[in-house]
Amino acid sequence: MSSSLSRLFQYARHYRRDAYLASLFSVCNKFFDILPEVLIGVAVDVVVSKQDSFLARLGITDTFHQLLWLGLLTVLIWGGESLFEYLYQLRWRNLAQNLQHDLRLDAYRHVQKLPLAYFENKSTGNLMSILNDDINQMERFLNGGANSIIQVLCSSVLVSAVFFYLAPKLAVIALFPVPLILFGTFWFQRRIAPRYAAVREAVGVVNGRLNNNLLGIATIKAFTAEEFEAEHIRDASERYRAANARAIRLSSAIIPVIRMAILAGFVVTLVYGGYLALSGAIGVGSYSVLVYLTQRLLWPLTGLADIADLYQRSMTAIDRVLGVLAAPLTIDYHGAPLPAAQVSGALAFNKLSFGYGEQQVLHEVSLQVPAGRTVAFVGATGSGKSTLIKLLLRFYESAHGSITLDGQDIRALALADLRRAIGYVSQDVFLTDGTVAANIAYGMPHASREAIIAAARAAEADEFIARLPQGYDTAVGERGQKLSGGQRQRLALARAILKDPRILVLDEATSAVDNETEAAIQRSLEVVSRGRTTLVIAHRLSTVRHADCIYVLEHGRVMETGTHEQLLAAGGSYAALWRLQTGERSSITA
The missing domain is CATH 3.40.50.300 (P-loop containing nucleotide triphosphate hydrolases)
Known part of the structure; x- marks a missing residue:
């Protein structure tokens, strides 16, 4: 997961100054946080040694003056600690909010640019989980976890320095558990990484099911499938709970292990340090400092378990978010500008072939659409009608054949300009x-x-x-x-x-409306289609009978071409479908 952290640092490089300042304030806060324990030892030294105390050797001989200086230093130290706590809280929290905001927007913008093929095997709920829950997980880590890691490391360095200055032999024994604690924590962290990856995947599945069911709540109610869908949610939630339980079993073992290591260090300081004080090897004040600092250093290390847990959850989440950002953009958004005023709307589909994976949908389709004309595409479901429109809008790219607009290959045009030239109305x-x-x-x-x-x-x-x-x-x-x-x-x-737009596309725009609405839309189309290229996809042949040209598609190939009257006269599949639809209507009327 270190690679995830380095990728995050690379992404957030324009926030490095904020991160450096926040880290500096965390270090300063921890420095002032440790000093009160040192002052306690100095105070004990003043009370016990009086004129022979540490402060007396600095030139402050009067014991009352020594206590006054201690009081002043205490105020300054607590003031410094409070100031830097305010500053690091301010910096870390603002950094978390700003980075969360940028990462969510960048990830969402990137998702919008991905081709539709990317979403075919992606759950909407899982993407929602990444764009929302995972980014929030990173924010929670930056809000508190980053500062905690820095302060634990800083405490280790500062306390070790004081220990080695006052009692080198004691320092070696008492601080021996610290490396073991750090090593053990990161060992646990590596072991728990795949378990948290499974947790994030499981929560994505839960979000996906909830999203799908809420969108289809009317259908669920109509089919009285509430209990059936509730069972689906229960199953997904149970898998999420089981994944979390596997992670919890391992993460819960960290604190007890750390406590035993801490206990060993504290007992050594208490017993062996006391022996050194009794034998005169170290002063009573020094012994007090060591006891307090041992507690100050070792007991907070129990928090490493929570920090490691938060860190691992965050790294797993970051890995998923950055994985979305790394998804390749297979459709080029750049290209030659296409001013709207210069678009006439002449289209040509040249030997166009396309498939979804291994399923071939179009087979060398070639057709012409003159500017300002209305052209219709009819055919059975799966014949390739809507795929032609998706390729025109460049939702997908075809490796075989081409589409030209006013003689220019649409792949060479700026994608935003191309889509601005097209008005799209879907079913x-x-x-x-x-x-x-x-x-x-x-x-x-x-x-x-x-x-x-x-x-x-x-x-x-x-x-x-x-x-x-x-x-x-x-x-x-x-x-x-x-x-x-x-x-x-x-x-x-x-x-x-x-x-x-210069080009109007209607993809089954009247298939799900009543006759009155269809008639109203037809009247509107007769007006708005004048002077602009109009492509109409429809199952109802009455919708397209007035088109300038009708293309009949079957299994991804153009089988018939002509006007409504020409196709009826040809007596092919169009005429058969017309007789079927009008016959159905006649029988209904009768």
């Missing part, structure tokens, strides 16, 4: 937990209220928005749960209209 509408107006203006924060209302009217959404409690200022709830599916779809269309 699964994403709405934020904001107002209606904020959702229409999503990604366009400077849009005026007038433009938002105009876009809503164009999408025939203004009427239902006006009936909402606060109109355009009504909060839609998480993922728009306060709105119906049709209302969410109209807001998504209004969002695309407000964007005013």
